[in-house]
Amino acid sequence: MGLIPDGLRRWAEANTTTLAEAYLRGAHKVTDILRLLHDRGVRTATVYNLSRANLGRADEELDAVFAASTHFFTTLLPQNFDPASCSVRLHGKRELLPGTYLSAARKLETTMIGEDFRINILAAYDAVDEMREAHLRAQREHIDIADAFDIGEVDLVIRTTAEPLLSGFLPMQSQYAQLAFLSTPLNDLEPGSIDQLLSEFQLSPQRRGR
Secondary structure, eight states: OEEEOOOHHHHHHHTTOOHHHHHHHHHHHHHHHHHHHHHTTOOEEEEEOOBTGGGGSOHHHHHHHHHHHHHIIIIIHHHHSOTTTEEEEEESOGGGSOHHHHHHHHHHHHHOBOSSEEEEEEOSBOHHHHHHHHHHHHHHHTOOGGGSOSSOOOSEEEESSSSOOOTTSOTTTTTTOEEEEOSSOGGGOOHHHHHHHHHHHHTSOOOTTO
């Protein structure tokens, strides 16, 4: 499953609060969603934290994103998931990320190594970069390019905004995914809404183009 958390700037404006508070609340909401997915038996969840293009945003917003994400890495994930059964993997141009953020993510990658539930984090991510790296790996290891991606196929993508955009989210892996665009902002979202989407997905035939 894929999750594109969105609408946090608009939520901050609508609720007359700071970007730092909006993104921190968003980190807690993403944690709640991941817990629900884990409890429902989802094996892999991919969270779109930052695209490479997002790095061009104002410093004030990026500082808020990085602070909330670092709290997510250092506190929320370790407190809510068993490292013996869950794993975390960072995907993107690591050299473009700040040291504190990167250090926290790397620690999770080495301490959370379970196989029951995998959490992928996309940060400084760009689909062209991913496809280029997959192509090089396919050539190097003499495998099909479809097998050279670190992240497998995605069945369901949820974006917490009504705008029908994927914004470059795993285009190869999401080509047959069901898409859900929510009118409720991430910070106002209740876990029951995600639970309902999962139930509806399970009742839908997965044809994969056939």
